[in-house]
Amino acid sequence: xxxxxxxxxxxxxxxxxxxxxxxxxxxxxxxxxxxxxxxxxxxxxxxxxxxxxxxxxxxxxxxxxxxxxxxxxxxxxxxxxxxxxxxxxxxxxxxxxxxxxxxxxxxxxxxx
Amino acid sequence: xxxxxxxxxxxxxxxxxxxxxxxxxxxxxxxxxxxxxxxxxxxxxxxxxxxxxxxxxxxxxxxxxxxxxxxxxxxxxxxxxxxxxxxxxxxxxxxxxxxxxxxxxxxxx
Numbered sequence: 001x002x003x004x005x006x007x008x009x010x011x012x013x014x015x016x017x018x019x020x021x022x023x024x025x026x027x028x029x030x031x032x033x034x035x036x037x038x039x040x041x042x043x044x045x046x047x048x049x050x051x052x053x054x055x056x057x058x059x060x061x062x063x064x065x066x067x068x069x070x071x072x073x074x075x076x077x078x079x080x081x082x083x084x085x086x087x088x089x090x091x092x093x094x095x096x097x098x099x100x101x102x103x104x105x106x107x108x109x110x111x112x
Numbered sequence: 113x114x115x116x117x118x119x120x121x122x123x124x125x126x127x128x129x130x131x132x133x134x135x136x137x138x139x140x141x142x143x144x145x146x147x148x149x150x151x152x153x154x155x156x157x158x159x160x161x162x163x164x165x166x167x168x169x170x171x172x173x174x175x176x177x178x179x180x181x182x183x184x185x186x187x188x189x190x191x192x193x194x195x196x197x198x199x200x201x202x203x204x205x206x207x208x209x210x211x212x213x214x215x216x217x218x219x220x221x
Binding site: 002041042043048056090096098101102105106 | 142143145152153154155156157160199203206207208209211212213214
């Protein structure tokens with residue numbers, strides 16, 4: 001157990017639907033990062049939060065949004081889902097930007 | 113622009129030594145990380161270099177040359193369980209991690 005908790009582990013949904021992925025960072029970590037990884041592809045950075053505030057944005061689609069709550073857990077919302085959104089979504093946390101990341105086990109999203 | 117290059121795939125034999133190279137061009141440098149990722153699993157931290165030189169940790173070592181924008185990960189006494197992707201990531205000027213696409217290492221008996 002890495003200390004970063006992601007739920008659910010697996011999600012199957014239909015095109016056009018909306019889903020919410022949840023992440024609880026490791027205790028004491030203030031930074032949360034979201035990544036998308038399609039089959040046999042590299043990690044694509046989506047967004048970063050630090051202590052409740054958005055810190056950086058990557059290649060995140062407008063259909064996707066995220067937030068970090070006062071208790072530091074984070075949610076990634078994916079809407080109007082398309083087949084191409086099928087991927088592993090990882091959350092990672094670090095004590096502060098620049099320190100090593102600890103990754104959660106990921107949510108495998110399948111859009112059918 | 114910012115760029116990290118690693119070989120896409122490498123093959124090595126069980127018991128042997130393999131070196132995975134990473135070259136980078138980034139605006140600012142605050143350290144270089146290596147992660148291991150088994151297929152379908154989360155990346156796990158292997159090493160961190162911020163100063164030039166070699167860091168050894170058991171069968172794994174990582175080297176950094178900041179002047180050359182170059183790092184390598186050295187894996188000794190390869191085991192079948194070392195078959196995985198190895199990701200190089202650089203912490204840039206704003207402490208954002210910039211990730212390479214990863215090197216898939218295949219170990220053959």
